[in-house]
Amino acid sequence: MTTLVGGAPVGAATLRAALARAPRLIAVDGGADAVQGAGLVPEAVIGDLDSISPAARAAFADRLHPVAEQDSTDFAKARRTFPGPAIAVGFIGARVDHFLACLSELARGGAPCILLGEEDCVCIAAADMALDLAPGTRVSLWPLGPAEGRSTGLEWPIDGIAMSPAGRVGTSNRATGRVTLSLSGAPTALILPADALDAMLAARQMGPRRPGPPSL
Known part of the structure; x- marks a missing residue:
């Protein structure tokens, strides 16, 4: 399972919680800065790459996957490129329009994905x-x-x-x-407290928890 890291603020505990359950790490545009700040290296950095800092761009130069089209969000680009089950951090807590666009992307279907923030976890409920x-x-x-x-x-x-x-x-x-x-x-969004993440993962049948979170 994949952890997607976006450009909204991401606390260390939230990132650890995601990676403990979804150890494959993908940075989404400006989320590369949060990944670099945590001392981690993503498998890939994807998006139109208009928000990534010069430092993160240089550090992850061999992992950049630019997608230039502007008809979809960076979150949508990441979901298309890495379509499996995912926990997405850094997509709640900054711009409301970005969050709503993520919610619309989840409603379009595909593999289940949970948006995890400091206070809440959000998914599209199953039938x-x-x-x-x-x-x-x-x-x-x-x-x-x-x-x-x-x-x-x-x-x-x-x-x-x-x-x-x-x-x-x-x-x-x-x-x-x-x-x-x-x-x-x-489609209906289900919103639970962030500490109910495991219950949401189990309910959406998103795979077993894997031990061994990376050290931040």
């Missing part, structure tokens, strides 16, 4: 999911279009609720224990 969550864990659903579903294990069940971005959404719900979701309609 049917089971999440092993501690009681009280925040569970938020954000529909990217008209959607509906059924649930168990939520303090406020979603059964019979028509959700949409301009109507009712499912943010700030809480788990009462193990949560199951059955969703239909438009």
Whole structure:
């Protein structure tokens, strides 16, 4: 599994958490600076490379994979080039338009990918999911279009609720224990606290955790 590192601020603990579970390291444009700052070497640096610093460009000169077209984001370029399951850090917490573009890219489909930030982890929910969550864990659903579903294990069940971005959404719900979701309609983002990353990985069937995080 791959860790993608983007140009938004990335804390050392967040980067370690991603690499402990997804040890293949790919830098996305300006994310190369975060990788260099952590003392790591990526397998590749991909993007239009308009944000990478001269120092990182020189350090990773033999690993640069420029993609010049401007019809897609650097995140989309990385997902096309490295299409397997991924944890993406450095894509939450800076520009809102960049984050929304990442969310739209995830909604287009392909292998599952989790956006991991300091506070949250975000993915597109599968049609049917089971999440092993501690009681009280925040569970938020954000529909990217008209959607509906059924649930168990939520303090406020979603059964019979028509959700949409301009109507009712499912943010700030809480788990009462193990949560199951059955969703239909438009893609729906699932947002959990960052410390629920392993539960999200398991629910999206994104492979076993691998030990041995790199030293930062």
